[in-house]
Amino acid sequence: MSSNKKYWKSVEELNENSSIVETLQQNEFVQEIPTDEFLGDKASLENSSTSRRDFLKYVGFSTAAASLAACEGPVVKSIPYVVQPERIVPGVANYYATTIADGFDFASILIKTREGRPIKVENNNLATSNGGANARVQASVLSLYDTTRLTGPKKNGENGSEDISWKALDKEVKAKLGNLGNKNIVVLTQTYASPSTSRLISEFKAKYRNVKHIVYDTISSSEALDAYQMIYGERALADYDFSKASTIVSVDADFLGDWQGGGYDSGYAKGRVPKNGKMSKHIHFEANMSLTGANADKRVKATPSQQKQILASLYNYVTGSGSKSSLDSTLDAEVVKAAKQIRKAGNNAVVVSGIQHIDAQLLVLAINKAIRSKAFNEKTPRKIRQGNAKAVAQLVSDMNAGRVGGLLIAGVNPVYSLANASAFKEGLNKVAVSIACSLHKDETASLCNYIATTPHYLESWGDVELKKGSFSLMQPTIRPLFDTRQFQDTLLKWIGSTVSYSDYIRSTWTGILGGTSWNQALHDGVLVKPSIPKKVLETAIDAPEGDIVITEEVEENTTPVAPNYSAAARRLSNAKSTGLELTLYTKTAMGDGKQANNPWLQEMPDPITRASWDNYLTVSRTDAEKLGLINENVANGALNGSYAKVNVDGAHVIAPVIIQPGQAIGSVGLALGYGKKEGLKAEMQVGVNAYALYKNQNTIQSVTIAKAEGTHEFACVQLHNTLMGRGDIIKETTLEIFNTRDKHEWNAIPEVSKNHIEYEVTSPEVDLWDEFDRSVGHHFNLSIDLNACTGCGACVIACHAENNVPVVGKSEIRRSRDMHWLRIDRYYSSEDNFVGDNNKKDAISGLGSSLSEFGEMESPSDNPEVAFQPVMCQHCNHAPCETVCPVAATSHGRQGQNHMAYNRCVGTRYCANNCPYKVRRFNWFLYNNNDEFDYYMNNDLGRMVINPDVTVRSRGVMEKCSMCMQMTQKTILDAKRDGRTVKDGEFQTACSAACSSGAMIFGDINDKKSKVAELTEDKRMYHLLEHVGTKPNVMYQAKIRNTTEA
């Protein structure tokens, strides 16, 4: 039986009195066409000195002039290499394996280069350690070509910042570092997780005395590290493999997002696809609506303090120890259910938590140990977070006390990202010599004495130990664009070494490589060693990154002792809320804000709120009403919201408000990583800096909120491109129905009646069109599994990079002129109650009552279920766009792709009007070479990222997804050249290649053995808006929710 849930895209739709929804459904153009404005005023028309005739004259003249001027072709110069490098063939891409390790994102990746320019990030299929490339990693290639990057070393003197040579910088810094007396030198770095860097820093310590190394994670995982250390004696993060878990219980762990370094989505997705009638069950407790919560089978709202109690009760229920829970009955019932589920699943269950409290993290480890969870890998902890929040706090007080003489900052921006930034700034003044190793002249770098400008990671060498025994190598994919030197090379210079860092890595790796050759390791980019003999490695490599800082609170004892879990549970269960609780989080697009100057990421809509270019305070509807905060849609469909003043213990920010369905009452959320002001373009200086509230690097803060003046204009693609009221585009059912009932009950193909006989719409009997023969050659299909899709958005950025999709900016997005070829629609549903809904729907009679009762039927939007649906051009075999084009600019190919010839398009936009999926995008402006759109396509540096195989579109033409024609054609050509057939899996699109969760499968359905051909026969398969009869070549696999209870 098909789900009769009514999906809605915005709370506005639930408001029966809202005229806006109706208007948007009826109106083709969201904005009024301002003809009246132009022609209404007779007087001014008559007074105008330019008559219609004049206008025509000018047009005629300029057209003639332009065409005459165009007759003489420009002279194009071609400059070949003087000596062509052996491996570069112009027009053929090279791939290099490398690793991103920017302190927040760690992933082994492949870089596609053309003529020596890195142009795209791809997944490294050999890498198994840390998931695939997420949206930020995909976008990082554009950050390489950032015009705000520093071009050389700088010295910040009294008269501003001035250039300095490396030689002079080295000389001055070395002299100053040698003259610090008994004051400390502090090396403050991001997490490098790099064996070579650790070794290098220990050598630096040996050379200069009194050196302290402090690792600072902008987004702290300190408590989880401490907890792991308490139990296992090693400062690292627990590693989970969600593919092995049949029951996942998460207490505010956004593991599909950035929780503890992220990268868990591929494993998670594996367990989510129903196989042999089984799939994992995911229960999620959280306050903010996160990506993970949105994907859960059962999402339970809970404020941060309730979460602590939940975890404590869960521990007590699962281990059977402990006392009565302090929770209220409804929450308690949910915890009991979850505990039952865990006990039933036994060692197939796993519990994770993102609560920033050492007790909470201890309990999680205790539960997983107690149930002997298979998904919990004790042997291979993650090394990608090493930061120590207490050490950082200590540093700030040391600096202010004048105990720090030299400060070397690398990869972090504490002046921007510390809550006590002002104290840090004051302390910085007392430091004799401060050096920032930075790409940009950011908040911190501009206050330091020297800036030792570093290259982008794509220009650097490096090595990373992602997990214990899982190594990854970073190699340059382009010669440094500017006069830069990486942090490690700077250290090597300062310890008086003459070796380069690349040679240094090689010498470190002699101990790591084992039997593998260096070239092989560099080629693969990854190296997994099950166990490393300790004696071979230098102790420095194995030592934890950063120094152990002893403060009053932490006992000196670092050897593992069994902590008192029940005491921890007791402490947690006593958590009390005081007013509103704020949960600070990181957005999928922006992360910790390192890539704030990346327009692709700024423009990427948030998977949950669908807002781009902003961060905002998410508030529940109840709290918003209480506080008088509103969201409204203005006439053109754009979203406006009130401002709220958020106070945390003296600090405050004023942030715009989005009313978020699913937000726990009594809690609010705000994203970190925005509000950066220095070292980035004016266009990118958006949002508010929530780090001001990130006290003690704790994401949970107790706040007071008051309404502030003004209205904020969001660039939200929420109500845009509505499907014109055609609902039911996501098919969804429960695992139970999926397993027991016939396909026709829950995934029926719509039927039409002809001569009083019902036919399925796909039947040729009821087709208006003659079917083409598509059995010959390739016929491409793309399958999207709604169960595996987590909504992470890596495909959106991959599509951006592959297809030269322009960035249009906030105000254009607000006008619903976004250019994304691939969007991920997010649908909220009301709580499912099929029987009740059906009964009520059947009882509806007449239009009047349907309007009111549909409204009633939909339960309040307090905790909706969420579904994500990536939508791109569906490449319909019977495409409505093709028949209406007056100039035949869009046509169909035999291989199933809907072609778009840009040079033929005259921009009538009939096709976009006629497209039921609203996937066609119109170039309202010239987005390249136009300084009005100062993102990246208007400068030589930014244009280096452009894919030379795809046309850059001009103003006035329609564009859309081409199913990565350039990629399929290349695959075919490669096969032709080699004289072989194409193997399954060779055909890829940018999105399917970027999808690490396996939700997108692309291939040739005429190859009957291919995976995608198999998927066309899957009983979950359906097409979007099947009843329209467009016969798309993109198919979806219906979403199945595991609602079975133990």
Next chain:
Amino acid sequence: MKQVKYRNSASKILLLGTVFLFSLLNPVLAQEETATPEAVATEAAAAGGDVTKGEALFKSLCAACHKRYKKMTGPALFGVTERRDTEWLYSWIKNSSAMIASGDADAIAIYEEYNKTAMNSFPQLTNTDIDNILAYVMVPKAAPKTPVGTASTAVSPDSGSGVSTNLILLALGLIFLMLVGVLFLVNRTLRNFAAANNIELPEEEHRKPIWQSFVENQFLILVTAIFVLLASGYFVYGYFMQVGVDQGYQPIQPIHYSHKIHAGDNKIECKYCHSSARVSKHSGIPSLNVCMNCHKSISEVAEETATEDYSKAFYDKEIQKLYKAVGWDEGSQSYTGDTEPVKWVRIHNLPDFAYFNHSQHVSVAGVECQKCHGPVEEMEVMYQHAPLTMGWCINCHRETNVKVEGNEYYAKIHEELSKKYGVDKLTAAQMGGLECGKCHY
């Protein structure tokens, strides 16, 4: 730089004229040239070897490293018999490394001088062979010929004949003017006579002018108007259709590179230099290191290479340009590292929205380069042969059969499609080569 159109330009006519004149002069020059080698041969034969046989051997075995009058990888060989004993030369040529090993002072000295590059051993050569070679290398350098073939001298006969024609024309013009004057004078005299004798000259009958009757005839006007409109439409259309079509585009390149000499005379395979055409969308302009594969040893052109238009000195100067760009020092036979890339003017400019892949056509379809680029092997200066319009592409796709033999990729699709279309051989169009998206994305 302007696009150069040669079709109607005066310079082209002049050029043709010059060529024509040269063709008349050619037999004379040819006779002169043939005389020289004969004289040389007879002269050298006296030295005790067969020069012609020696030349053949030298070119096949020695020319890779030696020149007669110029240092290359090895020393210049002219005068070698004067420097060295013949017996020494025999053993050196037959096995040079053995001589070095034996500690021969001269052998070691020369080995050291040429960067310890060992000379190949030629045990297969007999002493007579070596004599022949030595005879050939001892032929003294021919005195530079009087540069008859160069453009500067070519001017004189050209201008000489021009003067005479002009004189005739001038004379004829003068006669014509005199005749006109005479006629006018006669007419005036006659009229004066008539006036003096009171003879009435007959009045000319006033006739309706033809233009007036044309204007009054509406049918004719209509027909003419339609004709004029059609004709102008035809020409306007023709004009617009050639906008952006640069067929015949022949820009002046920074280095005068002659495809005729390389691909035509020396029959170098196109893809030897344009190697990426096999695997890439671009055919690739060869990088200068590819040029140096040959030009390391070819620092000047042969006498025979020079043509009427371009002298040997001219070509040698162009090779010097290459050396300058790649940073090759001839004296020390080494790279200086001082390079400056050559900025070629691109001739074949496809618009950005059209995707073209060389490897598809060259490697997969096996299309000859000449099919699109024309008789490159005859082009002294490269020009755009084909119009490169979409119609031109499509036409070829319609006419050309897909080369499916021995290509497993095509096996299945060819069988199915040829059955569908009922043909034995499929054209590129039937294979899908006319679909918009195949070239526009």
